[in-house]
Amino acid sequence: MNIYISSLFEGFWLNIRLFVLTLAMAIPLGLVITFGSMAKFRPLKWLVRTFVWIIRGTPLMLQLFVVLYAPGLLFGVPMKSRMTAAIVAFVVNYAAYFSEIYRGGIESIPKGQYEAGAVLGMTRSQVFFKVILLQVIKRIVPPMSNEIITLTKDTALARVIGIAEIIMCAERFTKQGLIWPLFSTGLFFLAFNGVLTIVLGWIERRLDYFKV
Amino acid sequence: MPILEVRNISKRFGDTEVIRDISFSLEKGETLSIIGSSGSGKTTLLRCLNFLETPDNGTITVNGEVIFDASDPASRSEKGIREKRLHFGMVFQSFNLFPQYTALQNVTLAGLLLAKERPDYRARKNEIREEIINNAKAILDSVGLSSKLDHYPHQLSGGQQQRVAIARALALKPDILCFDEPTSALDPELTGEVLRVIRELAERETTMIIVTHEMSFARQVSDNVMFMDDGVIVEYGPPEQVIGNPREERTKRFLERYFENGNS
Numbered sequence: 001m002n003i004y005i006s007s008l009f010e011g012f013w014l015n016i017r018l019f020v021l022t023l024a025m026a027i028p029l030g031l032v033i034t035f036g037s038m039a040k041f042r043p044l045k046w047l048v049r050t051f052v053w054i055i056r057g058t059p060l061m062l063q064l065f066v067v068l069y070a071p072g073l074l075f076g077v078p079m080k081s082r083m084t085a086a087i088v089a090f091v092v093n094y095a096a097y098f099s100e101i102y103r104g105g106i107e108s109i110p111k112g113q114y115e116a117g118a119v120l121g122m123t124r125s126q127v128f129f130k131v132i133l134l135q136v137i138k139r140i141v142p143p144m145s146n147e148i149i150t151l152t153k154d155t156a157l158a159r160v161i162g163i164a165e166i167i168m169c170a171e172r173f174t175k176q177g178l179i180w181p182l183f184s185t186g187l188f189f190l191a192f193n194g195v196l197t198i199v200l201g202w203i204e205r206r207l208d209y210f211k212v
Numbered sequence: 213m214p215i216l217e218v219r220n221i222s223k224r225f226g227d228t229e230v231i232r233d234i235s236f237s238l239e240k241g242e243t244l245s246i247i248g249s250s251g252s253g254k255t256t257l258l259r260c261l262n263f264l265e266t267p268d269n270g271t272i273t274v275n276g277e278v279i280f281d282a283s284d285p286a287s288r289s290e291k292g293i294r295e296k297r298l299h300f301g302m303v304f305q306s307f308n309l310f311p312q313y314t315a316l317q318n319v320t321l322a323g324l325l326l327a328k329e330r331p332d333y334r335a336r337k338n339e340i341r342e343e344i345i346n347n348a349k350a351i352l353d354s355v356g357l358s359s360k361l362d363h364y365p366h367q368l369s370g371g372q373q374q375r376v377a378i379a380r381a382l383a384l385k386p387d388i389l390c391f392d393e394p395t396s397a398l399d400p401e402l403t404g405e406v407l408r409v410i411r412e413l414a415e416r417e418t419t420m421i422i423v424t425h426e427m428s429f430a431r432q433v434s435d436n437v438m439f440m441d442d443g444v445i446v447e448y449g450p451p452e453q454v455i456g457n458p459r460e461e462r463t464k465r466f467l468e469r470y471f472e473n474g475n476s
């Protein structure tokens with residue numbers, strides 16, 4: 001029994017690493033993509049929006065394969081590790097989704113907020129950081145929470161490029177006629193998402209003191 | 213010397229010239245009301261004064277200093293505009309308070325940020341901040357909100373929010389305070405408290421430009437009234453003339469329509 005459980009924990013550790021690294025990098029990268037997609041310089045804006053459209057319009061599974069194989073087959077420099085390929089694919093994919101959430105949040109702030117700051121002699125960056133940003137954060141916390149919960153489950157997809165994440169580990173035991181390890185992977189996800197829901201709910205409540 | 217001199221200001225959006233060749237001047241302590249039907253360009257004029265729009269033609273002179281000249285590209289640099297727009301304060305129809313800040317923080321925010329640019333800020337930081345906060349409290353007290361300092365905008369009524377917005381504009385001591393229909397977004401029973409505050413400002417010789425649909429209020433507080441129609445000044449003069457006994461046919465028709473619609 002112990003070897004089964006420890007194998008599941010080993011697998012889930014990969015899910016968690018992928019989750020944490022993806023969040024840590026996709027959250028800032030998404031902001032960079034947002035600025036690109038809102039750029040005044042038209043060619044840049046359309047280039048970035050087309051890129052986001054492609055990423056959001058194709059399966060993450062396909063993107064995983066492309067990141068794993070394209071460098072080697074097209075440029076002769078194979079991906080060193082499968083985990084790196086998975087992280088790159090996840091970061092790019094989630095950054096594209098986050099960027100759209102950020103953009104929606106920024107565009108939903110009324111023009112009057114910028115104008116009120118401007119007529120009070122605030123600089124553009126003061127208006128953004130002192131007035132706009134927290135309102136945007138408040139608006140994007142609920143949709144971001146949804147994406148983050150989805151990400152925990154999406155990490156299981158990494159198995160298609162050979163990452164031995166938890167479900168892949170559990171599936172091996174079915175060959176020995178055991179189904180319970182497979183069922184119990186669900187508990188790992190439920191527990192993890194339970195904690196996550198509490199943390200995200202806490203953040204949401206912290207911003208309850210004002211209304212936008 | 214007038215505190216404000218506007219000469220030949222025009223503004224077009226695409227093909228339509230929204231205000232045309234607007235010229236007027238304002239003496240220190242004067243209250244000017246602007247009336248006119250919706251779409252006549254009143255908001256656009258105020259926005260030009262506050263540099264929220266850049267006029268296509270004309271000049272704006274404050275205290276004898278030309279702060280905007282459409283023919284001079286230097287007039288449009290962001291740094292220059294930021295200082296110059298502080299000659300004006302703006303109170304919006306929809307308040308535009310910052311929702312994440314309390315009433316007091318709304319009033320102090322810009323002042324505290326501007327203070328950081330003062331050369332003596334490092335040396336006298338605490339003193340300067342305290343000055344700004346005390347000044348803000350005094351102003352909020354003068355608009356009747358001393359008990360609401362720590363309330364967030366969503367905890368205040370519309371009338372209270374607009375009074376915070378007035379206090380916020382006053383805190384930077386603008387030479388000229390502009391109001392764009394300050395009571396139009398309010399329930400009728402809340403307009404009184406805002407109009408009372410503006411009336412008190414007029415009595416204290418605050419220089420103001422007020423776009424309003426409240427004719428009897430405009431008649432009481434204004435030194436001069438400007439009637440705008442279709443982007444031009446049709447009639448300008450003391451309220452007894454423009455509202456009481458207009459000379460221009462277009463002003464008469466506007467006021468007839470206004471009073472027919474059940475306003476008094």
Ligand SMILES: Nc1ncnc2c1ncn2[C@@H]1O[C@H](COP(=O)(O)OP(=O)(O)O)[C@@H](O)[C@H]1O
Pocket residue numbers: 225230248249250251252253254255256257
């Ligand atoms: N940003 C803009 N772009 C295009 N047209 C505008 C813009 N702002 C105002 N207008 C037009 O200019 C005219 C005058 O508007 P406005 O100054 O708001 O009038 P008022 O405040 O007297 O109702 C209106 O016809 C309006 O549609």
Ligand SMILES: [Mg+2]
Pocket residue numbers: 254255256392393
């Ligand atoms: Mg208007």
